[in-house]
Amino acid sequence: MTISGAVTYDFVPHQADAIGLDYEATTQRPVRGVTVEAVNGSGTVLDSDVTTSTGTYAVTVPAGTDVRIQVEARYTQTTPASWDVRVIDNTNNDAPYVLAGSLSTSGTENSTRNLNAASGWTGTNATGGYTATRSAAPFVVLDSMVDAIDTVVGVDPDVALPLLNVGWSENNRPTGGSIANGDIGSSSYRRVGGVSTILILGAADNDPDEYDRHVNVHEFGHFLEDRISRSDSIGGSHSLSQRLDPRVAFGEGFGNAFSAIGLLDPIYKDSGGVRQQSGFSLNIESNLYRKGWYSEASVQTLIYDIFDTDSDGVDTISAGFGPIYNTLTAPGYVAQADFTMVYPFADRIRNDPAVDGAALDALLDEEFIFGRGPQGAGETTFGQQDGQGNPLYTSTLPVYHQLTVDGPAVEICSIATEGHYNKLGNRAYLALELSGSGTFTFTMTNTSPPPAGSGNTDPDFLVWDLTQNQGVLRLRADSGAENTETSSPLSLPPGSYRIEAYDWCNTLENAEGFGEFGTQFCDPLTSTNNRDSCYDFTVTTAP
Numbered sequence: 001m002t003i004s005g006a007v008t009y010d011f012v013p014h015q016a017d018a019i020g021l022d023y024e025a026t027t028q029r030p031v032r033g034v035t036v037e038a039v040n041g042s043g044t045v046l047d048s049d050v051t052t053s054t055g056t057y058a059v060t061v062p063a064g065t066d067v068r069i070q071v072e073a074r075y076t077q078t079t080p081a082s083w084d085v086r087v088i089d090n091t092n093n094d095a096p097y098v099l100a101g102s103l104s105t106s107g108t109e110n111s112t113r114n115l116n117a118a119s120g121w122t123g124t125n126a127t128g129g130y131t132a133t134r135s136a137a138p139f140v141v142l143d144s145m146v147d148a149i150d151t152v153v154g155v156d157p158d159v160a161l162p163l164l165n166v167g168w169s170e171n172n173r174p175t176g177g178s179i180a181n182g183d184i185g186s187s188s189y190r191r192v193g194g195v196s197t198i199l200i201l202g203a204a205d206n207d208p209d210e211y212d213r214h215v216n217v218h219e220f221g222h223f224l225e226d227r228i229s230r231s232d233s234i235g236g237s238h239s240l241s242q243r244l245d246p247r248v249a250f251g252e253g254f255g256n257a258f259s260a261i262g263l264l265d266p267i268y269k270d271s272g273g274v275r276q277q278s279g280f281s282l283n284i285e286s287n288l289y290r291k292g293w294y295s296e297a298s299v300q301t302l303i304y305d306i307f308d309t310d311s312d313g314v315d316t317i318s319a320g321f322g323p324i325y326n327t328l329t330a331p332g333y334v335a336q337a338d339f340t341m342v343y344p345f346a347d348r349i350r351n352d353p354a355v356d357g358a359a360l361d362a363l364l365d366e367e368f369i370f371g372r373g374p375q376g377a378g379e380t381t382f383g384q385q386d387g388q389g390n391p392l393y394t395s396t397l398p399v400y401h402q403l404t405v406d407g408p409a410v411e412i413c414s415i416a417t418e419g420h421y422n423k424l425g426n427r428a429y430l431a432l433e434l435s436g437s438g439t440f441t442f443t444m445t446n447t448s449p450p451p452a453g454s455g456n457t458d459p460d461f462l463v464w465d466l467t468q469n470q471g472v473l474r475l476r477a478d479s480g481a482e483n484t485e486t487s488s489p490l491s492l493p494p495g496s497y498r499i500e501a502y503d504w505c506n507t508l509e510n511a512e513g514f515g516e517f518g519t520q521f522c523d524p525l526t527s528t529n530n531r532d533s534c535y536d537f538t539v540t541t542a543p
Helices: 134-154 214-228 244-265 296-307 324-328 342-351 357-366 389-394
Strands: 002-011 026-028 035-039 045-050 056-060 065-074 074-077 084-091 098-100 116-117 162-166 188-192 195-201 267-274 276-283 400-403 411-414 425-435 437-446 459-465 472-477 484-486 489-491 494-504 533-541
Touching: 002 065, 002 134, 035 056, 045 056, 074 134, 084 134, 098 116, 116 134, 134 162, 134 214, 134 244, 162 214, 188 214, 195 214, 214 244, 214 267, 214 324, 244 267, 244 296, 244 342, 296 324, 296 342, 324 342, 342 357, 400 411, 400 533, 411 425, 411 437, 411 494, 425 472, 425 533, 437 459, 437 472, 459 484, 472 489, 494 533
Parallel strands: 002 116, 084 162, 162 195, 400 425
Antiparallel strands: 002 026, 002 056, 035 045, 035 065, 065 098, 074 084, 188 195, 267 276, 411 533, 425 494, 437 484, 437 489, 437 533, 459 472, 459 494
């Protein structure tokens, strides 16, 4: 006998003004590309099928047999492209989400059995609430991943993606702590036990993200960067109005742009609050926020303008996603010597035939990104906004300081004017080119102390060889010594090396309310005590 039907989920759109969810406009959408199983009373699979783009399926089972139709929130394929995306409950031992019908006889005639994953919502936008199991949520999240994968397969039909776990739970809340308890902080991407993992908020009346499809696809963008491209982002809290570490700005800006590309919708929506009736939205294409090489808003606007077909303002490029994807996955980009920022991306994509160099320069200039080449040579935007100079940020240029062995000391600064951990100026970047092998000593010495009452400085630095697989940390110099950090002699082969140097106190998230408080160096950390300090940095031939 043939049992056929459709698998759907309740989809709750955002309000017409893109703020908050509209439960009164709920519709049913197809669950695409998932495996439907017909199982008997013992759980034995009698037949299976994969749902079509409209959610339909058909299975064949013996007549007069008790049969249950079930489907797991999992999207997998092995050829020609391959992927495996599983939505799991990270607060229930990573159990899969399964939507199952009733166990009933197949009878003696063909029959129809439809499955719908319900939202669990009862009532109106103004007075309703979640009163039943939120069965739809895992399938909503999964369907966002389907759109993201379709976008990638559209430009790379043979892409091979590793396993991706997507943890969603109604217990996932914006509190730091144990993932198993749902204290995930925010919707985010990370590796858990070596497995790529996206965690999605689910706390009702707070900030659930299952219906915020841009949030879900944004996190998939981080997965792409990590597994088939490269990201040097250090993560952390961020916003469109902040001046960020340029590695963070690029990663977050790409994630935002990819969400608009993958959903073919430039209006990014994020609901929250009581009954999910508040939130925010933004137009990825129009940067009304911060501009500069340290701005995620500038990065997202740049990348989306390269993609889209609209010609508006200085945007005359309509290249599609192909050049963006090809740039990010090119071996020369993945194994580049420089940190992943907007500069190496722009430097490489301008060579694509679909991207006119002059038009790209116009987009960059529009975003106050004036540096060129992989290191942003010639950059003049040091942290001012809309052309208004701010001397507090002048030490952020040049983007890269050039080191020479046994050469003069290079002055760098670590500032916390914008905040701590991942903000502009917390870390300085240096470049070292070695034409021959040798043994070297790196030294960072304080020359300009922070404000009185801040304690001594704790200079630290990292020496990277980024041309190796996902980057190799050659040296971590973070002894805790006050005011001067000197490395042990380090043997290095010829090559290109990049260094990030900082006052350790400026890299603590506790200055913004995260992490542990109180250190011998960093008390007090307040919004008015920014610990701006400068250093001489040298590299010398070790005796």
